[in-house]
Amino acid sequence: MLRPTSGTATLLGTPSTQLDSTMFTRVGYVAEGQEMPDWMTVRGFMDYLRPFYPTWEEGSLLRDLDLPDDRRIRELSRGMRMKLALASVLAFRPELILMDEPFSGLDPLVRDELTRTLIDRLATEDGTPPTVLISTHDLAEIEPFATHAAMLHNGQLMFAEPLDVLLDRFREITVTLADSTQIARTFPRDWMCPESSGAVVRFVHANGSSESLPQEIRSALPSTQSIESTSIGLREIFLAVTRTQRSAA
Structure with a gap:
């Protein structure tokens, strides 16, 4: 959507300036304050998304995240909205999951539920698990399970390593x-x-x-x-x- 002022980036081997619609069936995105259709119910939202993706394996995601099927999105708490955003991504099994400040403003219990569901879902699926890239300032939350860390400061990469x-x-x-x-x-x-x-x-x-x-x-x-x-x-x-x-x- 935005042209880079400098530098380059690739997403699953494709330059960021050449992404097409098929790429978005391979990439999941979860973000703080993510917009969703407030008038839909949790069940209706998941059913609405299903046809967009070639793979959809919802399983027990809603139950694992304690999300009520019949609750409208506008009635969900901040934490429940984040859990629904995560469920909507994990269901289509993307190759890459991008998470932008997923823990911001959430209470410790919801943070733990999000982390556990993410890790458990990645560990139990067949085949190669996706790469999860988390951009966050909540460093204590990711340290227990992150495998690599990178730091950007004023547009410069300070380090990127295991x-x-x-x-x-x-x-x-x-x-x-x-x-x-x-x-x-x-x-x-x-x-x-x-x-x-x-x-x-x-x-x-x-x-x-x-x-x-x-x-x-x-x-x-x-x-x-x-x-x-x-x-x-x-x-x-x-x-x-x-x-x-x-x-x-």
């Missing part, structure tokens, strides 16, 4: 010094969010598991007495990278 690799290399480093007067006024550029208190220096390092890091630290802080490395989560990684980029700007 989640386990990312979580292994980003570490919070705590350095204790023998002499607090030896703390440098400036720190190496790749030390993210450095702060000091007395004889202790803390920072986030993007290669915190590197074997060469102790030598790098001792070069910058000659009176280093001890070094501790602590794993951090996606939220902490996001904050460290974002704050570093803003400081650089």
Whole structure:
């Protein structure tokens, strides 16, 4: 719908500027505030969508998501609307599911139901499971089940890699010094969010598991007495990278 100002993107091997109607039977989309025909009932909406797709395997989706067949969409809560949007996508078994802020504003129970249904449905279907791409700021929600993570900042891709690799290399480093007067006024550029208190220096390092890091630290802080490395989560990684980029700007 929108022409790119720069860069390129492909969807299932097809350039984004060349998508046709057949592609949309292979791609599912679930988004915060997704528009649906409010006057339809849950059952009527699912029946309306069925003829549009070559494959439709609804099964027990509505029951699994506790969605009442006879309730009109306008009467559904925010969480139930999101569950209906997910059901309408999972039913036609797309190859790719795009989810834009699917957990925003939802209570913990609904978030758990959405996540469980998504994972269970992907795990029990025959054949190759679809790829699920989630764009979200609710990082704690996706960390338990995401396999890969990518971060965009001001139009730039900061990283894109397997989640386990990312979580292994980003570490919070705590350095204790023998002499607090030896703390440098400036720190190496790749030390993210450095702060000091007395004889202790803390920072986030993007290669915190590197074997060469102790030598790098001792070069910058000659009176280093001890070094501790602590794993951090996606939220902490996001904050460290974002704050570093803003400081650089």
